[in-house]
Amino acid sequence: xxxxISKTMQxxxxxxxxxxxxxxxxxxxxxxxxKAEAPALMYTGLVAGATLYQFSTxxxxxxxxxxxxxxxxxxxxxxxxxxxxxxYPLRQAIFLVxxxxxxxxxxxxxxxxxxxxAPYQADPGTWRSE
Numbered sequence: 001x002x003x004x005i006s007k008t009m010q011x012x013x014x015x016x017x018x019x020x021x022x023x024x025x026x027x028x029x030x031x032x033x034x035k036a037e038a039p040a041l042m043y044t045g046l047v048a049g050a051t052l053y054q055f056s057t058x059x060x061x062x063x064x065x066x067x068x069x070x071x072x073x074x075x076x077x078x079x080x081x082x083x084x085x086x087x088y089p090l091r092q093a094i095f096l097v098x099x100x101x102x103x104x105x106x107x108x109x110x111x112x113x114x115x116x117x118a119p120y121q122a123d124p125g126t127w128r129s130e
Contacts, residue, residue: 001047002031007068008050009101011079012094019114022105030104046100049093056082056090 006027015021035043054066060081061074070078083098085091105111109119 001050002028002035004054005031005046005050005097008053008097009104011053011067011075012083012098013101013105014076020108020110022101025104025108027104034100042096045093045096049095049097052090052093053082053097059085059087 009027010023013022054068057063057067057070057078060078063070063074067075067078082094107120112119
């Protein structure tokens with residue numbers, strides 16, 4: 001499911017003139033770690049949110065099929081509209097994806113430097129133990 005989550009996160013955190021996109025931040029390794037360390041319910045919500053994002057294009061841009069098959073312009077429009085939908089449960093499912101993606105994006109040294117923030121120290125890996 002990482003590929004589906006990754007495609008969704010890339011739409012929600014694209015590169016801009018000022019900031020790098022999430023695609024350049026080791027997203028696959030981050031998602032593997034997130035799956036291993038997050039509570040199962042949170043990971044399930046992440047998968048559900050990414051799935052809803054991908055297959056809600058009829059609601060936002062009037063096109064059938066997954067968002068990943070849309071043009072860049074339509075994916076951008078879909079992302080903008082789905083994150084502002086008045087359907088609260090759907091908006092919250094997408095917000096969960098944005099929140100998890102934001103943790104990856106916001107810890108990147110390039111992003112932190114652009115915001116005049118010091119880089120994070122290395123993760124000691126002590127949060128979850130087997």
